[in-house]
Amino acid sequence: MKKLAAIAFLLTAMGCFILSCQSSEDIEFKRHYAGGMLLYQTHCQNCHGKNGEGLSALIPPLTDTNYISKNRHKLACFVQNGANGIINVSGKFYEGSMPPSGLSPIEIAKVLTYVGNSFGNKTGLINLNQVQKDLKECK
Amino acid sequence: MKKLTGLLLPVLMIAACTSNHTGKTLPIYGEREPVTKALNSQQVTDTVYHTIPAFKFINQFGDSITDKSLNGKIYVADFFFTSCPSICPIMHRNMLNVYNAFKDEKDINIISFSIDPKHDSVAVLKKYADGLGISGNSWWLLQGDKMATYDLSKSFLVTTPKEDEKEKFIHDGYFILIDKQKRIRGSYDGTNEEQVKQLIEDIKTLKAEPAETAK
Incomplete structure (x- = not known):
């Protein structure tokens, strides 16, 4: 009986181990997404809105999935350094300036994972490596 | 006695x-x-x-606006600046709901005082109004003497704006409801969607209040 319990325990433990291995990327994604949501609320939501809707013709929305996926490697620079000048989103021109966020690269990865997978966007995980690579290309 | x-x-x-x-x-x-x-x-x-004292400002069309321009009107006032990176966008996203609810009613106005008149010229305010998507005469964006603006903010019982190195200006995001006798009838956190819904309800209540004989 004791043997059986030990085997069962071992099997369960192995099962958990394998399962967690398989979904480690999933877990990383969820961790980024959840953390990113909080960062979004404190650093982005005032301007870009609860649902990424932006504000009239003053602040661009984050719901243009085409724009987000096409420019996914530029987003880290926008978040880190802010943005100035005219930007074309969803066929509309927005003029103004976005202030630098003051977020660290890992925080940028989290917030981009959140934005990139909310409001209709589906970019998947944007991790620290990716962000660090993108930040080197900032103009 | x-x-x-x-x-x-x-x-x-x-x-x-x-x-x-x-x-x-x-x-x-x-x-x-x-x-x-x-x-x-x-x-x-x-x-x-307590009533709101006399004032004189310029709106986004370059028209002179005084306390008398608001005689016989219920109005909502707030303090903002167009380059505000923090609470102003959410305030005006919420104020747009107030604007849309009452824009066709002639006795209800919104006035937003710029606390950064040096940057927020009439042209800048007009551009901001256009960007926000507001037209007509029901929402005025006002600018004038900075000290006069800061002094006036006291009579609306909001925190007096203050210049700040990081945020440019520190101010609070309250929407103040003023009745036809220029008395304060409500104060709502303009960054809070629920409180702004209450403001819209309260404007309807105030509008339905029986008219008082002039003082």
């Missing part, structure tokens, strides 16, 4: 503060004082309420 008034006054003040939320009238905010005057050889005591 004096003793009696001394006793009555706090009771009345407490009653004024508490009795209103369920009823049909809104509270009246600010300092108040009883004024006794002779009327038809009788002593009559009246209450003088």
Whole structure:
């Protein structure tokens, strides 16, 4: 009986181990997404809105999935350094300036994972490596 | 008699503060004082309420706007600046709901005072208004003398704006509801969607209030 319990325990433990291995990327994604949501609320939501809707013709929305996926490697620079000048989103021109966020690269990865997978966007995980690579290309 | 008034006054003040939320009238905010005057050889005591004093500003169309421009109107006031990176966008996202609810009603106005008149010229305010998508004369974006703006903010019982190195200006995001007698009837956190919904309801309540005879 004791043997059986030990085997069962071992099997369960192995099962958990394998399962967690398989979904480690999933877990990383969820961790980024959840953390990113909080960062979004404190650093982005005032301007870009609860649902990424932006504000009239003053602040661009984050719901243009085409724009987000096409420019996914530029987003880290926008978040880190802010943005100035005219930007074309969803066929509309927005003029103004976005202030630098003051977020660290890992925080940028989290917030981009959140934005990139909310409001209709589906970019998947944007991790620290990716962000660090993108930040080197900032103009 | 004096003793009696001394006793009555706090009771009345407490009653004024508490009795209103369920009823049909809104509270009246600010300092108040009883004024006794002779009327038809009788002593009559009246209450003088805190009111918004005279002011003079320019709106986004370059028109001069004074307190008299708002005579006979209910209005909502706030303080903002167009380059504000923090709470202003969410305030004006919410204010747009107020604007859309009442833009066709001639006796309801919105006025937003710029606390950064140096940057927020008439042209900048017009551009901001266009970007926000507002037109007509129901929402005025005002600019004028900076010190006059900061002084006036005190009479709306909001935090006096302050310059700040990081945020440029520190100010609070309250929407202040003013009645036709220029008295403060409500104060709402403009960054809070629920409170702004309440403001829209309160404007309807205020509009339905029976007209008082002129002071």
